[in-house]
Amino acid sequence: MNKTAIIVAGGTGARMGTQLPKQFLLLAGKPVLWYTLQRFLESFSDLEIVLVLPEAHWELGNQLLEAYFPGKAIRMVVGGSTRFESVRNGLQTIEPGGIVFVHDGVRCLLSASLIQRCYQHAVEYGSAIPAVVATDSIRVVSGSENQVADRNQIRLIQTPQTFRTDLLLEAFSKATHNQYTDEATVVEAMGMPVYLLDGEYENIKITRPTDLLLAAAIIQQSSIIA
Amino acid sequence: MNKTAIIVAGGTGARMGTQLPKQFLLLAGKPVLWYTLQRFLESFSDLEIVLVLPEAHWELGNQLLEAYFPGKAIRMVVGGSTRFESVRNGLQTIEPGGIVFVHDGVRCLLSASLIQRCYQHAVEYGSAIPAVVATDSIRVVSGSENQVADRNQIRLIQTPQTFRTDLLLEAFSKATHNQYTDEATVVEAMGMPVYLLDGEYENIKITRPTDLLLAAAIIQQSSIIA
Numbered sequence: 001m002n003k004t005a006i007i008v009a010g011g012t013g014a015r016m017g018t019q020l021p022k023q024f025l026l027l028a029g030k031p032v033l034w035y036t037l038q039r040f041l042e043s044f045s046d047l048e049i050v051l052v053l054p055e056a057h058w059e060l061g062n063q064l065l066e067a068y069f070p071g072k073a074i075r076m077v078v079g080g081s082t083r084f085e086s087v088r089n090g091l092q093t094i095e096p097g098g099i100v101f102v103h104d105g106v107r108c109l110l111s112a113s114l115i116q117r118c119y120q121h122a123v124e125y126g127s128a129i130p131a132v133v134a135t136d137s138i139r140v141v142s143g144s145e146n147q148v149a150d151r152n153q154i155r156l157i158q159t160p161q162t163f164r165t166d167l168l169l170e171a172f173s174k175a176t177h178n179q180y181t182d183e184a185t186v187v188e189a190m191g192m193p194v195y196l197l198d199g200e201y202e203n204i205k206i207t208r209p210t211d212l213l214l215a216a217a218i219i220q221q222s223s224i225i226a
Numbered sequence: 227m228n229k230t231a232i233i234v235a236g237g238t239g240a241r242m243g244t245q246l247p248k249q250f251l252l253l254a255g256k257p258v259l260w261y262t263l264q265r266f267l268e269s270f271s272d273l274e275i276v277l278v279l280p281e282a283h284w285e286l287g288n289q290l291l292e293a294y295f296p297g298k299a300i301r302m303v304v305g306g307s308t309r310f311e312s313v314r315n316g317l318q319t320i321e322p323g324g325i326v327f328v329h330d331g332v333r334c335l336l337s338a339s340l341i342q343r344c345y346q347h348a349v350e351y352g353s354a355i356p357a358v359v360a361t362d363s364i365r366v367v368s369g370s371e372n373q374v375a376d377r378n379q380i381r382l383i384q385t386p387q388t389f390r391t392d393l394l395l396e397a398f399s400k401a402t403h404n405q406y407t408d409e410a411t412v413v414e415a416m417g418m419p420v421y422l423l424d425g426e427y428e429n430i431k432i433t434r435p436t437d438l439l440l441a442a443a444i445i446q447q448s449s450i451i452a
Contacts, residue, residue: 131365135433137383137408139357139422146381146422148411154380155372157363182363185374196365196372202436207361210428213447214440221439 002098003047003119005040005160006090009033009061009105010054010079022206023105024060028219032206033061034068035108035219040101041072043115049074050090051105084178084186091172099123100168101160102183106206109215110160114200118162121197128162129184130199131155157182158199167192228324229273229345231266231386232316235259235287235331236280236305248432249331250286254445258432259287260294261334261445266327267298269341275300276316277331310404310412317398325349326394327386328409332432335444336386340426344388347423354388355410356425357381383408384425393418 009023023033033051040049053061055078065074077093079086087102094100099122101115114130121128134156138149161183171187180186184194202218204211235249249259259277266275279287281304291300303319305312313328320326325348327341340356347354360382364375387409397413406412410420428444430437 129365134360134382135431137410139355139381139383139410140375141379141381141422145419148414149366149380151407153367154375155365155367156360157365181377184363184365188374193371196367201434205361208427210440210444213443214436217439217443218436 001123002095002165003044003101004050004094004098004165005047005101005103005115006050006052006087006094007033007036007040007103007105008052008079008083008086008090009057010052010083010086021057021060022212024057024064025206025212027108027212027216030068031064032108032212032215033064033105036103036105036110037069037074039108039110039112040103040115041069043112044119047073048094050093051076052079052086052090053077054079080178082178083182084175084180087183088172091169094165096166096169098165099162100165101162102168103160104205107159107203108206109200109218110158110203111200114203115160117197118160121195122162122164125195126164126167126192127184127187127194129194129196130158130160130203131196132158132199132201155196156199157184158203158205163187227349228321228391229270229327230276230320230324230391231273231327231329231341232276232278232313232320233259233262233266233329233331234278234305234309234312234316235283236278236309236312247283247286248438250283250290251432251438253334253438253442256294257290258334258438258441259290259331262329262331262336263295263298263300265334265336265338266329266341267295269338270345273299274320276319277302278305278312278316279303280305306404308404309408310401310406313409314398317395320391322392322395324391325388326391327388328394329386330431333385333429334432335426335441336384336429337426340429341386343423344386347421348388348390351421352390352393352418353410353413353420355420355422356384356386356429357422358384358425358427381422382425383410384429384431389413 118128
Protein backbone atom coordinates (compact mmCIF):
# COMPACT_ATOMS: atom_id res chain seq x y z
CA MET A 1 0.00 0.00 0.00
CA ASN A 2 1.22 3.58 -0.72
CA LYS A 3 2.88 5.21 2.25
CA THR A 4 3.54 8.92 2.45
CA ALA A 5 4.91 10.90 5.38
CA ILE A 6 4.15 14.61 5.49
CA ILE A 7 6.82 16.11 7.71
CA VAL A 8 5.85 19.57 8.91
CA ALA A 9 8.86 21.70 9.72
CA GLY A 10 7.42 25.16 10.13
CA GLY A 11 8.86 26.28 13.47
CA THR A 12 10.50 29.64 13.80
CA GLY A 13 12.49 29.02 16.98
CA ALA A 14 10.63 31.63 19.04
CA ARG A 15 10.55 29.53 22.23
CA MET A 16 14.00 28.14 21.60
CA GLY A 17 15.55 31.61 21.56
CA THR A 18 17.75 30.83 18.56
CA GLN A 19 18.19 32.44 15.16
CA LEU A 20 18.33 29.12 13.35
CA PRO A 21 14.90 27.43 13.33
CA LYS A 22 14.92 24.50 15.75
CA GLN A 23 14.47 21.85 13.07
CA PHE A 24 17.89 22.82 11.73
CA LEU A 25 19.75 22.97 15.07
CA LEU A 26 22.51 20.39 15.38
CA LEU A 27 22.25 17.27 17.53
CA ALA A 28 25.50 15.30 17.73
CA GLY A 29 26.59 17.02 14.54
CA LYS A 30 23.47 16.55 12.44
CA PRO A 31 20.34 18.70 12.05
CA VAL A 32 17.27 17.74 14.11
CA LEU A 33 15.42 17.19 10.84
CA TRP A 34 18.02 14.67 9.68
CA TYR A 35 17.04 12.30 12.49
CA THR A 36 13.34 12.67 11.71
CA LEU A 37 13.76 12.00 8.00
CA GLN A 38 16.18 9.14 8.63
CA ARG A 39 13.76 7.39 10.97
CA PHE A 40 10.97 7.48 8.38
CA LEU A 41 13.26 6.25 5.60
CA GLU A 42 14.36 3.37 7.84
CA SER A 43 10.82 2.34 8.74
CA PHE A 44 9.63 1.35 5.25
CA SER A 45 11.66 1.01 2.06
CA ASP A 46 8.73 2.18 -0.11
CA LEU A 47 7.79 5.27 1.89
CA GLU A 48 7.76 8.71 0.27
CA ILE A 49 8.35 11.90 2.20
CA VAL A 50 6.82 15.31 1.65
CA LEU A 51 8.82 17.86 3.61
CA VAL A 52 6.76 21.01 4.25
CA LEU A 53 8.91 24.06 4.92
CA PRO A 54 8.29 27.80 5.11
CA GLU A 55 9.59 29.60 2.03
CA ALA A 56 12.15 31.33 4.26
CA HIS A 57 13.83 27.98 5.01
CA TRP A 58 13.66 26.59 1.49
CA GLU A 59 17.38 26.98 0.86
CA LEU A 60 18.29 25.36 4.21
CA GLY A 61 16.00 22.47 3.34
CA ASN A 62 17.55 22.08 -0.10
CA GLN A 63 21.04 22.00 1.35
CA LEU A 64 20.04 19.39 3.93
CA LEU A 65 18.51 17.09 1.31
CA GLU A 66 21.47 17.47 -1.04
CA ALA A 67 24.02 16.86 1.71
CA TYR A 68 22.40 13.90 3.44
CA PHE A 69 19.68 12.40 1.25
CA PRO A 70 20.69 12.61 -2.42
CA GLY A 71 18.40 10.49 -4.59
CA LYS A 72 15.97 9.71 -1.76
CA ALA A 73 12.19 9.91 -2.21
CA ILE A 74 11.83 13.27 -0.47
CA ARG A 75 10.22 16.29 -2.06
CA MET A 76 9.76 19.74 -0.62
CA VAL A 77 6.51 21.73 -0.49
CA VAL A 78 6.07 25.30 0.71
CA GLY A 79 4.10 25.63 3.95
CA GLY A 80 1.16 27.90 4.71
CA SER A 81 0.45 30.35 7.48
CA THR A 82 -0.98 27.74 9.87
CA ARG A 83 -0.25 24.09 10.54
CA PHE A 84 -3.52 23.18 8.85
CA GLU A 85 -2.52 25.06 5.69
CA SER A 86 0.94 23.51 5.68
CA VAL A 87 -0.46 20.00 5.93
CA ARG A 88 -3.07 20.81 3.27
CA ASN A 89 -0.33 21.99 0.93
CA GLY A 90 1.40 18.66 1.46
CA LEU A 91 -1.80 16.65 1.00
CA GLN A 92 -2.50 18.39 -2.33
CA THR A 93 0.59 16.72 -3.78
CA ILE A 94 -0.23 13.12 -2.86
CA GLU A 95 -2.30 10.39 -4.54
CA PRO A 96 -5.49 8.97 -3.01
CA GLY A 97 -5.30 5.48 -1.51
CA GLY A 98 -2.74 4.17 0.93
CA ILE A 99 -1.69 5.55 4.29
CA VAL A 100 -0.47 9.01 5.21
CA PHE A 101 1.59 9.96 8.25
CA VAL A 102 1.62 13.59 9.42
CA HIS A 103 4.58 14.25 11.65
CA ASP A 104 6.17 17.18 13.50
CA GLY A 105 9.64 17.70 12.05
CA VAL A 106 11.03 18.44 15.51
CA ARG A 107 9.91 15.09 16.97
CA CYS A 108 13.17 13.51 15.93
CA LEU A 109 13.38 10.78 18.58
CA LEU A 110 10.54 8.54 17.45
CA SER A 111 11.39 4.92 16.67
CA ALA A 112 10.91 3.11 13.38
CA SER A 113 8.84 0.68 15.41
CA LEU A 114 6.36 3.42 16.34
CA ILE A 115 6.02 4.36 12.67
CA GLN A 116 5.36 0.72 11.79
CA ARG A 117 2.80 0.29 14.57
CA CYS A 118 1.00 3.46 13.44
CA TYR A 119 0.87 2.08 9.91
CA GLN A 120 -0.63 -1.25 10.95
CA HIS A 121 -3.12 0.44 13.27
CA ALA A 122 -4.23 2.90 10.58
CA VAL A 123 -4.65 0.10 8.02
CA GLU A 124 -6.90 -1.69 10.49
CA TYR A 125 -8.84 1.18 12.10
CA GLY A 126 -8.48 4.11 9.70
CA SER A 127 -6.42 6.21 12.10
CA ALA A 128 -3.60 5.92 14.61
CA ILE A 129 -2.81 8.74 17.00
CA PRO A 130 0.12 8.03 19.33
CA ALA A 131 -0.53 9.14 22.90
CA VAL A 132 0.97 8.71 26.36
CA VAL A 133 -0.42 9.05 29.87
CA ALA A 134 0.89 12.11 31.71
CA THR A 135 3.49 11.55 34.43
CA ASP A 136 2.27 14.55 36.41
CA SER A 137 -1.06 15.17 38.09
CA ILE A 138 -3.46 17.16 35.92
CA ARG A 139 -5.73 20.11 36.71
CA VAL A 140 -8.32 21.76 34.54
CA VAL A 141 -8.44 25.54 34.72
CA SER A 142 -11.65 27.45 34.21
CA GLY A 143 -11.41 31.20 34.74
CA SER A 144 -9.73 31.76 38.10
CA GLU A 145 -10.67 28.29 39.36
CA ASN A 146 -9.14 24.90 38.81
CA GLN A 147 -10.02 21.33 39.59
CA VAL A 148 -8.21 18.03 39.62
CA ALA A 149 -8.75 15.74 36.62
CA ASP A 150 -8.36 11.97 36.49
CA ARG A 151 -4.86 11.60 35.14
CA ASN A 152 -5.70 8.19 33.72
CA GLN A 153 -8.26 9.76 31.41
CA ILE A 154 -5.85 12.34 30.00
CA ARG A 155 -3.56 11.61 27.07
CA LEU A 156 -0.69 13.70 25.78
CA ILE A 157 -0.88 13.52 22.00
CA GLN A 158 2.11 12.93 19.75
CA THR A 159 2.73 12.39 16.07
CA PRO A 160 2.93 10.73 13.52
CA GLN A 161 -0.83 11.11 13.30
CA THR A 162 -1.57 8.41 10.77
CA PHE A 163 -4.63 7.92 8.58
CA ARG A 164 -6.01 6.17 5.58
CA THR A 165 -5.17 8.81 3.02
CA ASP A 166 -8.73 9.00 1.66
CA LEU A 167 -10.10 9.67 5.12
CA LEU A 168 -7.71 12.55 5.75
CA LEU A 169 -8.23 14.00 2.26
CA GLU A 170 -12.00 13.99 2.83
CA ALA A 171 -11.65 15.57 6.27
CA PHE A 172 -9.45 18.34 4.89
CA SER A 173 -11.83 18.98 2.00
CA LYS A 174 -14.68 19.49 4.49
CA ALA A 175 -12.75 21.57 7.01
CA THR A 176 -14.45 24.83 7.87
CA HIS A 177 -11.50 26.85 9.18
CA ASN A 178 -7.71 26.77 9.19
CA GLN A 179 -6.97 26.87 12.93
CA TYR A 180 -7.03 23.14 13.71
CA THR A 181 -4.06 22.31 15.92
CA ASP A 182 -3.61 18.79 14.62
CA GLU A 183 -5.01 16.35 12.08
CA ALA A 184 -6.97 14.29 14.62
CA THR A 185 -9.16 17.33 15.30
CA VAL A 186 -9.77 17.85 11.57
CA VAL A 187 -11.03 14.25 11.28
CA GLU A 188 -13.00 14.59 14.51
CA ALA A 189 -14.68 17.76 13.21
CA MET A 190 -16.07 15.66 10.36
CA GLY A 191 -17.81 13.48 12.98
CA MET A 192 -15.36 10.59 12.62
CA PRO A 193 -13.72 9.00 15.68
CA VAL A 194 -9.93 8.82 15.89
CA TYR A 195 -8.08 5.90 17.41
CA LEU A 196 -5.25 6.22 19.88
CA LEU A 197 -2.33 3.86 20.31
CA ASP A 198 0.58 3.88 22.73
CA GLY A 199 3.15 6.55 21.91
CA GLU A 200 6.69 6.75 23.26
CA TYR A 201 7.86 8.91 26.15
CA GLU A 202 11.05 9.68 24.24
CA ASN A 203 9.04 11.01 21.28
CA ILE A 204 9.20 14.57 22.56
CA LYS A 205 8.61 17.71 20.56
CA ILE A 206 11.77 19.77 20.63
CA THR A 207 10.45 23.11 21.83
CA ARG A 208 12.72 24.47 24.55
CA PRO A 209 16.49 24.41 25.08
CA THR A 210 16.17 21.58 27.65
CA ASP A 211 14.44 19.43 25.04
CA LEU A 212 17.51 19.77 22.85
CA LEU A 213 19.71 18.74 25.78
CA LEU A 214 17.57 15.67 26.35
CA ALA A 215 17.59 14.75 22.68
CA ALA A 216 21.38 15.07 22.53
CA ALA A 217 21.72 12.86 25.62
CA ILE A 218 19.39 10.21 24.20
CA ILE A 219 21.14 10.18 20.84
CA GLN A 220 24.54 10.01 22.47
CA GLN A 221 23.47 7.09 24.65
CA SER A 222 21.85 5.17 21.83
CA SER A 223 24.94 5.53 19.63
CA ILE A 224 27.09 4.19 22.47
CA ILE A 225 24.78 1.20 22.72
CA ALA A 226 24.62 0.73 18.96
CA MET B 227 7.63 32.66 59.60
CA ASN B 228 8.37 28.94 60.17
CA LYS B 229 9.24 27.11 56.98
CA THR B 230 9.25 23.34 56.70
CA ALA B 231 9.79 21.23 53.62
CA ILE B 232 8.44 17.69 53.69
CA ILE B 233 10.44 15.82 51.05
CA VAL B 234 8.75 12.58 50.07
CA ALA B 235 11.22 10.00 48.78
CA GLY B 236 9.20 6.83 48.68
CA GLY B 237 9.85 5.57 45.15
CA THR B 238 10.85 1.98 44.59
CA GLY B 239 12.36 2.35 41.12
CA ALA B 240 9.77 0.10 39.44
CA ARG B 241 9.51 2.23 36.29
CA MET B 242 13.22 3.02 36.31
CA GLY B 243 14.17 -0.64 36.13
CA THR B 244 16.95 -0.26 38.70
CA GLN B 245 17.69 -1.98 41.99
CA LEU B 246 18.64 1.23 43.73
CA PRO B 247 15.57 3.44 44.31
CA LYS B 248 15.66 6.36 41.89
CA GLN B 249 16.07 9.03 44.58
CA PHE B 250 19.50 7.50 45.34
CA LEU B 251 20.72 7.12 41.75
CA LEU B 252 23.76 9.23 40.95
CA LEU B 253 23.67 12.37 38.84
CA ALA B 254 27.09 13.82 38.07
CA GLY B 255 28.42 11.89 41.06
CA LYS B 256 25.81 12.83 43.65
CA PRO B 257 22.49 11.19 44.57
CA VAL B 258 19.31 12.65 43.04
CA LEU B 259 18.11 13.43 46.56
CA TRP B 260 21.23 15.49 47.25
CA TYR B 261 20.20 18.03 44.61
CA THR B 262 16.68 18.24 46.00
CA LEU B 263 17.81 18.78 49.59
CA GLN B 264 20.51 21.23 48.54
CA ARG B 265 18.04 23.39 46.61
CA PHE B 266 15.74 23.69 49.62
CA LEU B 267 18.62 24.51 51.97
CA GLU B 268 19.78 27.21 49.53
CA SER B 269 16.35 28.78 49.23
CA PHE B 270 15.92 29.91 52.87
CA SER B 271 18.49 29.87 55.67
CA ASP B 272 15.81 29.14 58.30
CA LEU B 273 14.08 26.27 56.52
CA GLU B 274 13.77 22.86 58.17
CA ILE B 275 13.51 19.65 56.20
CA VAL B 276 11.56 16.51 57.03
CA LEU B 277 12.78 13.71 54.79
CA VAL B 278 10.18 10.95 54.53
CA LEU B 279 11.66 7.59 53.55
CA PRO B 280 10.45 4.00 53.49
CA GLU B 281 11.91 1.97 56.33
CA ALA B 282 13.77 -0.12 53.74
CA HIS B 283 15.81 2.95 52.69
CA TRP B 284 16.46 4.29 56.17
CA GLU B 285 20.11 3.32 56.19
CA LEU B 286 20.72 4.81 52.72
CA GLY B 287 19.09 8.03 53.93
CA ASN B 288 21.22 8.12 57.05
CA GLN B 289 24.39 7.64 55.04
CA LEU B 290 23.43 10.43 52.65
CA LEU B 291 22.72 12.91 55.44
CA GLU B 292 25.93 12.03 57.28
CA ALA B 293 28.05 12.26 54.14
CA TYR B 294 26.67 15.47 52.67
CA PHE B 295 24.61 17.34 55.25
CA PRO B 296 26.15 16.92 58.71
CA GLY B 297 24.63 19.34 61.21
CA LYS B 298 21.93 20.55 58.81
CA ALA B 299 18.30 20.94 59.89
CA ILE B 300 17.12 17.72 58.26
CA ARG B 301 15.33 14.96 60.12
CA MET B 302 14.09 11.65 58.83
CA VAL B 303 10.60 10.20 59.25
CA VAL B 304 9.40 6.75 58.18
CA GLY B 305 6.90 6.79 55.29
CA GLY B 306 3.55 5.02 55.09
CA SER B 307 2.01 2.75 52.48
CA THR B 308 0.64 5.61 50.33
CA ARG B 309 1.83 9.11 49.52
CA PHE B 310 -0.93 10.50 51.72
CA GLU B 311 0.25 8.44 54.68
CA SER B 312 3.87 9.40 54.10
CA VAL B 313 3.03 13.10 54.06
CA ARG B 314 0.79 12.68 57.12
CA ASN B 315 3.66 11.03 58.98
CA GLY B 316 5.78 14.05 58.14
CA LEU B 317 3.06 16.54 59.11
CA GLN B 318 2.66 14.88 62.52
CA THR B 319 6.17 16.02 63.41
CA ILE B 320 5.80 19.72 62.61
CA GLU B 321 4.50 22.70 64.57
CA PRO B 322 1.36 24.65 63.57
CA GLY B 323 1.86 28.08 62.02
CA GLY B 324 4.15 29.01 59.18
CA ILE B 325 4.39 27.54 55.72
CA VAL B 326 4.89 23.93 54.65
CA PHE B 327 6.24 22.73 51.32
CA VAL B 328 5.49 19.15 50.21
CA HIS B 329 7.90 18.07 47.52
CA ASP B 330 8.68 14.95 45.47
CA GLY B 331 12.21 13.87 46.33
CA VAL B 332 12.87 12.98 42.71
CA ARG B 333 12.08 16.48 41.42
CA CYS B 334 15.68 17.51 41.88
CA LEU B 335 15.87 20.21 39.20
CA LEU B 336 13.66 22.85 40.76
CA SER B 337 15.19 26.27 41.35
CA ALA B 338 15.55 28.09 44.66
CA SER B 339 13.59 30.85 42.96
CA LEU B 340 10.59 28.55 42.48
CA ILE B 341 10.71 27.62 46.18
CA GLN B 342 10.79 31.30 47.11
CA ARG B 343 7.92 32.17 44.79
CA CYS B 344 5.85 29.31 46.23
CA TYR B 345 6.51 30.63 49.72
CA GLN B 346 5.41 34.18 48.91
CA HIS B 347 2.34 32.96 47.04
CA ALA B 348 1.30 30.66 49.91
CA VAL B 349 1.75 33.44 52.47
CA GLU B 350 -0.55 35.62 50.38
CA TYR B 351 -3.16 33.11 49.15
CA GLY B 352 -2.88 30.13 51.48
CA SER B 353 -1.60 27.75 48.81
CA ALA B 354 0.79 27.64 45.87
CA ILE B 355 0.70 24.76 43.40
CA PRO B 356 3.29 25.04 40.62
CA ALA B 357 1.88 24.10 37.21
CA VAL B 358 2.84 24.34 33.55
CA VAL B 359 0.86 24.27 30.31
CA ALA B 360 1.34 21.06 28.32
CA THR B 361 3.49 21.25 25.20
CA ASP B 362 1.50 18.50 23.49
CA SER B 363 -2.13 18.44 22.39
CA ILE B 364 -4.41 16.83 24.95
CA ARG B 365 -7.20 14.29 24.60
CA VAL B 366 -9.64 13.06 27.19
CA VAL B 367 -10.39 9.34 27.08
CA SER B 368 -13.75 7.97 28.13
CA GLY B 369 -14.21 4.25 27.62
CA SER B 370 -13.21 3.44 24.05
CA GLU B 371 -13.77 7.03 22.90
CA ASN B 372 -11.65 10.14 23.16
CA GLN B 373 -12.07 13.81 22.49
CA VAL B 374 -9.79 16.77 22.11
CA ALA B 375 -9.45 19.09 25.11
CA ASP B 376 -8.45 22.73 25.13
CA ARG B 377 -4.74 22.53 25.88
CA ASN B 378 -4.77 26.02 27.37
CA GLN B 379 -7.14 24.84 30.10
CA ILE B 380 -4.98 21.89 31.12
CA ARG B 381 -2.15 22.20 33.63
CA LEU B 382 0.53 19.66 34.47
CA ILE B 383 0.99 19.82 38.21
CA GLN B 384 4.37 19.89 39.93
CA THR B 385 5.67 20.27 43.44
CA PRO B 386 6.55 21.84 45.91
CA GLN B 387 2.86 22.06 46.75
CA THR B 388 2.98 24.79 49.33
CA PHE B 389 0.45 25.74 52.00
CA ARG B 390 -0.13 27.63 55.17
CA THR B 391 0.70 24.83 57.60
CA ASP B 392 -2.57 25.20 59.52
CA LEU B 393 -4.59 24.81 56.34
CA LEU B 394 -2.81 21.61 55.35
CA LEU B 395 -2.99 20.19 58.89
CA GLU B 396 -6.73 20.81 58.95
CA ALA B 397 -7.23 19.24 55.52
CA PHE B 398 -5.28 16.15 56.54
CA SER B 399 -7.23 15.84 59.79
CA LYS B 400 -10.50 15.84 57.81
CA ALA B 401 -9.36 13.53 55.03
CA THR B 402 -11.68 10.58 54.51
CA HIS B 403 -9.34 8.13 52.73
CA ASN B 404 -5.65 7.62 52.10
CA GLN B 405 -5.54 7.47 48.29
CA TYR B 406 -5.16 11.19 47.50
CA THR B 407 -2.49 11.55 44.81
CA ASP B 408 -1.28 14.94 46.00
CA GLU B 409 -1.83 17.53 48.70
CA ALA B 410 -3.83 19.91 46.50
CA THR B 411 -6.56 17.27 46.22
CA VAL B 412 -6.63 16.80 50.01
CA VAL B 413 -7.24 20.54 50.46
CA GLU B 414 -9.73 20.59 47.61
CA ALA B 415 -11.67 17.68 49.19
CA MET B 416 -12.23 19.93 52.21
CA GLY B 417 -13.98 22.41 49.90
CA MET B 418 -11.10 24.87 49.80
CA PRO B 419 -9.75 26.22 46.51
CA VAL B 420 -6.07 25.81 45.68
CA TYR B 421 -4.05 28.42 43.83
CA LEU B 422 -1.74 27.68 40.93
CA LEU B 423 1.40 29.54 40.01
CA ASP B 424 3.86 29.12 37.13
CA GLY B 425 6.04 26.07 37.56
CA GLU B 426 9.23 25.31 35.64
CA TYR B 427 9.54 23.04 32.63
CA GLU B 428 12.85 21.75 33.99
CA ASN B 429 11.18 20.71 37.25
CA ILE B 430 10.56 17.19 36.01
CA LYS B 431 9.80 14.15 38.13
CA ILE B 432 12.53 11.62 37.55
CA THR B 433 10.52 8.56 36.63
CA ARG B 434 12.07 6.89 33.60
CA PRO B 435 15.65 6.36 32.42
CA THR B 436 15.38 9.24 29.92
CA ASP B 437 14.46 11.60 32.76
CA LEU B 438 17.75 10.74 34.41
CA LEU B 439 19.57 11.45 31.15
CA LEU B 440 17.89 14.82 30.90
CA ALA B 441 18.65 15.67 34.51
CA ALA B 442 22.30 14.77 34.03
CA ALA B 443 22.48 16.93 30.90
CA ILE B 444 20.87 19.91 32.65
CA ILE B 445 23.15 19.61 35.69
CA GLN B 446 26.22 19.28 33.50
CA GLN B 447 25.27 22.36 31.51
CA SER B 448 24.46 24.46 34.54
CA SER B 449 27.76 23.59 36.22
CA ILE B 450 29.59 24.63 33.07
CA ILE B 451 27.78 27.95 33.17
CA ALA B 452 28.32 28.37 36.92
